[in-house]
Amino acid sequence: MCYRAHTIGVSHCSSFTNRLYNFTGRGDKDPASDSEYAANLKSRKCPSLKDNTTIVEMDPGSRKTFDLSYYQLLLKRRGLFQSDSALTTNPTTLSNINQILKGSVEGFFFEFAKSMEKMGRINVKTGSAGVVRKQCSVANS
Numbered sequence: 001m002c003y004r005a006h007t008i009g010v011s012h013c014s015s016f017t018n019r020l021y022n023f024t025g026r027g028d029k030d031p032a033s034d035s036e037y038a039a040n041l042k043s044r045k046c047p048s049l050k051d052n053t054t055i056v057e058m059d060p061g062s063r064k065t066f067d068l069s070y071y072q073l074l075l076k077r078r079g080l081f082q083s084d085s086a087l088t089t090n091p092t093t094l095s096n097i098n099q100i101l102k103g104s105v106e107g108f109f110f111e112f113a114k115s116m117e118k119m120g121r122i123n124v125k126t127g128s129a130g131v132v133r134k135q136c137s138v139a140n141s
Contacts, residue, residue, distance in 0.1 A: 005112075007068070007069070008059065008065070011058055011080060011081070012053070012056075013051040013053075015137065016056075016082070017048075019081075021042070032088075033085060034077040041056065058081075060073070068101060
């Protein structure tokens with residue numbers, strides 16, 4: 001469950017502005033995102049679709065704190081990325097979010113640590129078998 005790491009950190013506007021300005025190619029916002037949140041991002045953080053320099057907190061108000069507020073924001077439809085919003089539309093991941101919020105922060109830390117250990121066992125392709133993505137969210141063409 002790597003999405004758990006979105007509780008800390010920032011992102012460049014260019015990684016999510018399509019959700020604010022042109023989600024379906026008709027100049028609209030992503031209907032899965034909260035209207036007030038999207039309007040605030042557009043007016044105060046990312047006023048241009050072409051902004052490649054401005055950074056925005058992935059978990060507003062606690063970007064440097066590893067906590068549960070990210071999940072509370074997801075339930076309010078205030079996830080920064082489309083992948084965040086998708087977590088609340090899938091019954092399995094929505095159930096996971098609700099379980100996380102019902103549990104203790106210590107339990108969250110424990111489960112996150114287990115996820116990181118599991119991810120550490122992934123056989124990473126190296127040398128000519130591996131590829132470094134030019135943009136994290138998109139496979140190179």
